[in-house]
Amino acid sequence: MKKIMSVLAGLLTLAACNSNTPKADANKDGNAIVETIMTRTSVRDYTEQTVSAETIETLLRAGMAAPTAVNKQPWHFVAITDRQKLDSIATVNPYAGMVKKAPLAIVVCGNMEKALEGEARAYWIQDCSAATENILLAAHGLGLGAVWTGLYPGEDRVKAMSELLKLPETIIPLCAIIIGYPAESPQPKDKWLPENVSYNEYQY
Numbered sequence: 318m319k320k321i322m323s324v325l326a327g328l329l330t331l332a333a334c335n336s337n338t339p340k341a342d343a344n345k346d347g348n349a350i351v352e353t354i355m356t357r358t359s360v361r362d363y364t365e366q367t368v369s370a371e372t373i374e375t376l377l378r379a380g381m382a383a384p385t386a387v388n389k390q391p392w393h394f395v396a397i398t399d400r401q402k403l404d405s406i407a408t409v410n411p412y413a414g415m416v417k418k419a420p421l422a423i424v425v426c427g428n429m430e431k432a433l434e435g436e437a438r439a440y441w442i443q444d445c446s447a448a449t450e451n452i453l454l455a456a457h458g459l460g461l462g463a464v465w466t467g468l469y470p471g472e473d474r475v476k477a478m479s480e481l482l483k484l485p486e487t488i489i490p491l492c493a494i495i496i497g498y499p500a501e502s503p504q505p506k507d508k509w510l511p512e513n514v515s516y517n518e519y520q521y
């Protein structure tokens with residue numbers, strides 16, 4: 318009896334661990350993933366529906382699941398739901414006017430204290446871009462609409478966003494992802510251009 322109880326306890330522990338740990342084979346439906354990628358498009362108009370704290374965390378987790386050089390994860394994410402702060406983003410980037418209707422923005426930043434040294438330091442831009450794309454795709458998958466709005470390397474935009482968010486000098490804002498429930502359904506663009514591809518060596 319004691320042995321059976323101990324086996325049962327072991328099985329329960331295993332089940333509990335499994336429910337918390339991301340599984341390598343959790344998404345075997347590659348078609349669904351490609352479908353999500355191919356149907357994502359920038360959404361710049363939103364309803365008044367707010368985004369729950371749980372959904373915001375899911376988006377942040379998706380960002381942090383991105384690959385990074387030497388697994389440095391040299392990032393920091395600022396989730397903004399404050400109406401005044403959101404509206405101010407339109408002043409930081411004149412091409413981010415859609416934020417005035419959005420309930421959420423996530424500013425993806427590079428953390429220079431976690432970045433690689435020397436010439437590899439610039440990998441932070443790719444790392445944070447990968448996180449940004451993950452968030453855009455997760456947002457689309459969750460029925461949200463989102464658009465990447467650029468900050469870095471625009472010096473004025475980086476300075477203005479740093480002031481707005483009271484960022485320390487070691488944190489550099491790369492972009493602001495503007496997010497909300499879609500009030501428009503723009504068609505995804507077909508960007509497939511065979512001329513942009515070579516096989517095995519550059520085709521002139």
Ligand SMILES: Cc1cc2nc3c(=O)[nH]c(=O)nc-3n(C[C@H](O)[C@H](O)[C@H](O)COP(=O)(O)O)c2cc1C
Nearest residue numbers: 357358359360361410412413464465466467505506
């Ligand atoms: C680095 C970068 C900066 C961008 N900045 C802005 C921006 O400031 N405002 C905006 O409306 N869209 C911005 N976009 C979104 C692009 O305009 C959009 O991704 C592009 O037109 C392709 O459309 P799609 O996202 O619907 O495929 C930016 C995208 C990237 C990758």
